[in-house]
Amino acid sequence: MSTSIPQQHAPDEPDVFPPTLREVLLRPRWIALLALCLVVAGVFAWLGQWQLGRALDTVPFEPGQSEQVVPIDQVLQPSTYLNAPVEGQQVTVTGHFVAGDYLVVSRRMNGDVQGFWVTGQLRTDAAAPTSLAVALGWAPTVGQARAAAADLNRAAVTPVTVTGRLISDEGPIVPPRDDPMAILSMSPASLLSRWHDIAGLDVYRAYVVSNTPVAGLVQIVSRPPQAGSQVNWLNLFYAAEWAVFAGFAFYLWYRLAKDAWEKEVEEILEPDPGAPGEDAEHRR
Structure with missing residues (x-):
């Protein structure tokens, strides 16, 4: 009577490998969204530069x-x-x-x-x-x-x-x-x-x-007003605020793309709940 030795099977490899974050960022959809963010950030940068120009007085007034x-x-x-x-x-x-x-x-x-x-x-x-x-x-x-x-x-x-x-x-x-x-x-x-x-x-x-x-x-x-700083601090604050908005436009693009990538990876790696599992195969 011969006895069969159960063979060890290598774990199943996924049929589809998940994309890398770089691959997702290079897709046309996200490149187009990046171009839009560049336009928005450019507008914010221009507004920040305009406020900075108003904040700094490059031609001081003469005394009196x-x-x-x-x-x-x-x-x-x-x-x-x-x-x-x-x-x-x-x-x-x-x-x-x-x-x-x-x-x-x-x-x-x-x-x-x-x-x-x-x-x-x-x-x-x-x-x-x-x-x-x-x-x-x-x-x-x-x-x-x-x-x-x-x-x-x-x-x-x-x-x-x-x-x-x-x-x-x-x-x-x-x-x-x-x-x-x-x-x-x-x-x-x-x-x-x-x-x-x-x-x-x-x-x-x-x-x-x-x-x-x-x-x-x-x-x-x-x-008469006393001679002091030629800096308008309110406009300087507005200039910094526009710079933050410009940076946030790029962060928002990256965050949306990363969320899409994580969702795609999760859908590929997680098993289909409707498919029969390994335990069901052993019970046959």
């Missing part, structure tokens, strides 16, 4: 240049932000103040004393309806400020020329609950919500501190 009075449209346009090099520039602008829009702004320091500002909406002589917020003077008490604003609101509207220092928007501050109508910061956006006749109105984001106070008010202390 901020005290040379220039027309406002030479340094700032409506609806645009005020760049650091022209912060505090002395400007001149003509127009007329809108009756009923003289408002009081609280918590304003004049030297070392806290008080109140009286502000007005100056409708400029531009072809399109354009307004500029102007701080007209300071008062030590709210009563004096409100009285001056009331007198201005009753006065006749006449053409005026305002000369003063150009200052950046401070941003709105939420008023306290006990005085919801209070204005706590010099923000043209906050003042715009209280102004009249604003349909289709273009507004300067910055405001002007007038050199000449109106009757009943004290001149606002407005010192």
Whole structure:
């Protein structure tokens, strides 16, 4: 009686070998997506370079240049932000103040004393309806400020020329609950919500501190800007942000391609759950 020795079978080799990541990345689909990412990254890089150019002032202003009075449209346009090099520039602008829009702004320091500002909406002589917020003077008490604003609101509207220092928007501050109508910061956006006749109105984001106070008010202390860094840090941050976006475009391409490769490898190497397994063969 002969006995048969069971033969050892070599493990089954897969019929199809999975592709490498490099092979997947070189497929036309992913090369086309890479080309698209290059275009997107190029746009982001251009935006970053533009912001970097705005952040670095390669032509510093001469000392005392901020005290040379220039027309406002030479340094700032409506609806645009005020760049650091022209912060505090002395400007001149003509127009007329809108009756009923003289408002009081609280918590304003004049030297070392806290008080109140009286502000007005100056409708400029531009072809399109354009307004500029102007701080007209300071008062030590709210009563004096409100009285001056009331007198201005009753006065006749006449053409005026305002000369003063150009200052950046401070941003709105939420008023306290006990005085919801209070204005706590010099923000043209906050003042715009209280102004009249604003349909289709273009507004300067910055405001002007007038050199000449109106009757009943004290001149606002407005010192020349101190010489400092010629770097606009906000624009520099935006430039770095665009660089990150450009890098993320390539990372997104790589991550999508790698996920597709891992899924393909998994489908090839995992056994088909519907096919009979090795244990079923031995049980026959």
